[in-house]
Amino acid sequence: MSKEITDKIYTAFDEMSQRSTRPRRLIAERLIQLANSGHDFTTDDLWQELRSLDPKIGRATVFRSIEKLVDKGLLDRIEFADGTHHYRVCGGTHHHHLTCTQCHRVVEVDLCLPTEQLNAIGNQTHFKIEGHSLSLFGRCETCRS
The missing domain is CATH 3.30.1490.190 (Ferric-uptake regulator, C-terminal dimerisarion domain)
Structure with a gap:
């Protein structure tokens, strides 16, 4: 994934809040890893992964961050025929x-x-x-x- 996507993710997190907290950095870093691998994810799976790094990370923090990144066009919400959905960092095109x-x-x-x-x-x-x-x-x- 390009440096441009990495920069956009960090910029989006900077715009969301004045504070650069550990949870926000962890979310951004994991999303960049997912972007580089091309894998999609659920918010719940992401939250569980991040809890292994920081047990105090809030579910609401992860979910709100994901929704804001979808609103900014940095994440795509992928719908499945069974009604479930995943998210993916696609690059904005x-x-x-x-x-x-x-x-x-x-x-x-x-x-x-x-x-x-x-x-x-x-x-x-x-x-x-x-x-x-x-x-x-x-x-x-x-x-x-």
Whole structure:
């Protein structure tokens, strides 16, 4: 993952609070590791991991931090067909995800609806579309064999 993503994560944490606390540093460092590995995570799994490093880290601190990073566009919330979700540091470029309904493998997809189609939907429904999310589900090659 690029130095740019690392800088954006640290900057986002600086903007969230004037204080650089140990919990915030631990969260930022772990997210950078996850970004470098390309792995997705649940907030609960992240909290449990961080508790092994700092037993006093609050669940609410972790959950609030993750939601703020999603709001800033630094984390993507990945929805699965079964209603669960994970998070992933993706890098901020517009894309969508394809998820396996069996093993929960996640693949980034550089595919989008054409602007004309989004405009037509907006005109038909009398909405001004401000953004969109496309969720694709299926079974990966490994799970099909």
